[in-house]
Amino acid sequence: MIPSKTLALPHSFFPRQTFYQTLQAGIDSHILQYQAYTPSTYSDIVFRGAEVHPYNVISEAFTNLSTMLNRPQKRPTYYFLYFDRIDTTCHNYGPSSKQLDEAVDLCLNQMNQLFLQTTRHSTGKTLFMMTADHGQVEVSPYNTYYVNQQMPIINRYLKTNSRGHVLAPAGSARDMFLHIKEEYLETAVNELRQRLTNGPDQQAEVYLTQELVAQNFFGMQPPSRTFMERVGNVVILPYKRETAWWYEENKFSMHFQGHHGGLTPEEMEIPLLLMAL
Structure with a gap:
């Protein structure tokens, strides 16, 4: 057994106040994230204040998001869906790979069929935002x-x-x-x-x-x-x-065949799509 004095408790190095706890003053929060690491020690702490919905495949995530968005809301609500397969595929095969193209196509097609087509003609009071946290560059x-x-x-x-x-x-x-x-x-x-x-x-x-x-x-x-x-x-x-x-x-x-963290435009410049639903 590792002596307790050598262990670092999660709350000693993760943020004590989360974004979602701040929103609780007037906004409900929901997070959809891949079930392989949800829940986890990290997510249990940084997702405090939000309701978490693990998913197995992206089609499940978009279907669940559409269902939640179309039901009556008691007060303003924030939804966050994280899809990691594009990043993972880019790391494993590189940003110029056929495998990455297929991962992006899968995500966009599923999003269109299972989410956008079922929410596009809603009240117009929902702001849909799609972005990435970084790009990637070819490496060896x-x-x-x-x-x-x-x-x-x-x-x-x-x-x-x-x-x-x-x-x-x-x-x-x-x-x-x-x-x-x-x-x-x-x-x-x-x-x-x-x-x-x-x-x-x-x-x-x-x-x-x-x-x-x-x-x-x-x-x-x-x-x-x-x-x-x-x-x-x-x-x-x-x-x-x-x-x-x-x-x-x-x-x-x-x-890796693809990576990020540096200062090239390919790593730093990211898309931002805004759409009213």
């Missing part, structure tokens, strides 16, 4: 720059936990954040830039996180203290089609 698992393998000295520069183990990177293989000891900050950044930015392959750019904060990359308002404590103080931003990550067998690796 065969040319990932594994920082700890190709630059072993990085371990000397990294902060450690109470057990003396180096802190795992934050972010992803498209935005890799490292927790560097303050006394090695300048040295680590210079060496990373020498290898990744100024080297013959030119795979990535390296920044102090504070440089991005100063340029409002994390928003116009200052990032929260919690965010800054967790994110890491150095970030590696690979160029298009490149990735940089950490390797530990059966723990850390990069095996």
